[in-house]
Amino acid sequence: MAAYVRQMLQKGPLHARIIERFDEMSEQLQQAARHVLEHPQEVALVSMRELSRNAGVQPSTMTRLAKFLGFTGYEDFRGHHADVIRVRTDGFAARALQEDEGAGNGEGLAFRMLQGLSAQISRLCEPDTIRHLNTMADHLTKARRIYVLGLRSCHSVAWHFHYVMTLLGEKTIHLDGPAGTSGDPLIRATHEDVLLAISINPYSLQTLELAEAAREKGIAILAITDSEVSPLVTIAEHVVLFPTESQTFFHTLTPALAVSEVLCGLLASHDRAGALEELKRADKHLSAMNTYATSIPRRKI
Numbered sequence: 001m002a003a004y005v006r007q008m009l010q011k012g013p014l015h016a017r018i019i020e021r022f023d024e025m026s027e028q029l030q031q032a033a034r035h036v037l038e039h040p041q042e043v044a045l046v047s048m049r050e051l052s053r054n055a056g057v058q059p060s061t062m063t064r065l066a067k068f069l070g071f072t073g074y075e076d077f078r079g080h081h082a083d084v085i086r087v088r089t090d091g092f093a094a095r096a097l098q099e100d101e102g103a104g105n106g107e108g109l110a111f112r113m114l115q116g117l118s119a120q121i122s123r124l125c126e127p128d129t130i131r132h133l134n135t136m137a138d139h140l141t142k143a144r145r146i147y148v149l150g151l152r153s154c155h156s157v158a159w160h161f162h163y164v165m166t167l168l169g170e171k172t173i174h175l176d177g178p179a180g181t182s183g184d185p186l187i188r189a190t191h192e193d194v195l196l197a198i199s200i201n202p203y204s205l206q207t208l209e210l211a212e213a214a215r216e217k218g219i220a221i222l223a224i225t226d227s228e229v230s231p232l233v234t235i236a237e238h239v240v241l242f243p244t245e246s247q248t249f250f251h252t253l254t255p256a257l258a259v260s261e262v263l264c265g266l267l268a269s270h271d272r273a274g275a276l277e278e279l280k281r282a283d284k285h286l287s288a289m290n291t292y293a294t295s296i297p298r299r300k301i
Contacts, residue, residue: 013080015040017069022229025068032057032065034201034229038245043081048074113247120243120255124262133259136222136238137266143194147185147214149175150198151207157198157224157256164264167282168275175210183210191218197236198256200226200244211235224259226251 018033025033035055036043042051052059066077123129140146146165150158155176162174175182189195195214199207208231215221215235223236226244233239240259244251268275286292 013040014069014077019228021069025065028057028061029065029068030229031055032061034227036065037227037229038201040081043078048078109247116245116247117252117254120252121258124242124255124258132238133240133262134266136240137263137270139220139222139238140194140196140263141267141270143171143220144192145189145194146172147175147189147193147195147219148172149182149195149207149210151204153251153253154198154200154204154207154256157253157260158196160257161196161260161264164261165267168264168268168278182206183213186210186214186217186219189214189217189219191220194220194222196222196224197232198224199230199232200251200253200256201230203231208232224256 015037018037022030022033032052032055035051035057039054042054046054048059048062052062055062062077063074066074069077071077071080148158148162148165150156158174159176162172165172173185175185177184195211197207197211211221211223211232212235221232221236223230223232223239224242225232225239226242227233228241230239230241242255242259244253244255246252
């Protein structure tokens, strides 16, 4: 059973029931259910047509989902979400309903985006989250090798973790090979290794396939993902969940990058003397390679 750092967003009243029955749903019902899990406030605040459009399904699918979960119809289902709009003053739904000065211009959007990111990061400081992050870091520390996997938008998170870890030694292997060779390093992987996989909805098929291949080799899967119904949750030993909601059309990966930085810091702290020695070695090499500059170089004529 995976250990979770639970998502830092308000859960809807049917959260547990949806997760319990998620695997029994058809693909369309799962798509609708996933949207309800991630945006419970929408059920209470928008029409069924708008909710369906946001979820990418037909309105009839929402009705079928309501009946599948034991309600007489959609209105009964919606009624159970009415209390979701009564969130804390720093909640996402509350902020969305506020008529802030300048909300219609670029400055207003920038303010709301940064305010939302600040709230998401702050919630990562909760004691339960810290405890689970430490547990994951302990598991990573004990591993012989850490295979790091994150594709498409999650590539930045995987690469960030791998890059920082390369400054501390040779413990990580980034599964990002050219010409379809991403999974080749797993040839020599053993049960002493772990795979750190990062993926969010829509989930990369290659990420899921490589994660399953690693699990079949006896490699422990550690996941950084966005939902308790993420496919990675079913095969991972430890999971960190993070919110991706944003004030724009695009999801945010800022909380995931924060998780990556925390894990790197925790891993370095497990062997401070060794980490400092490796960083000195890296600094010496980078200096010899003339990697960085403190001013704009003069052009040679």
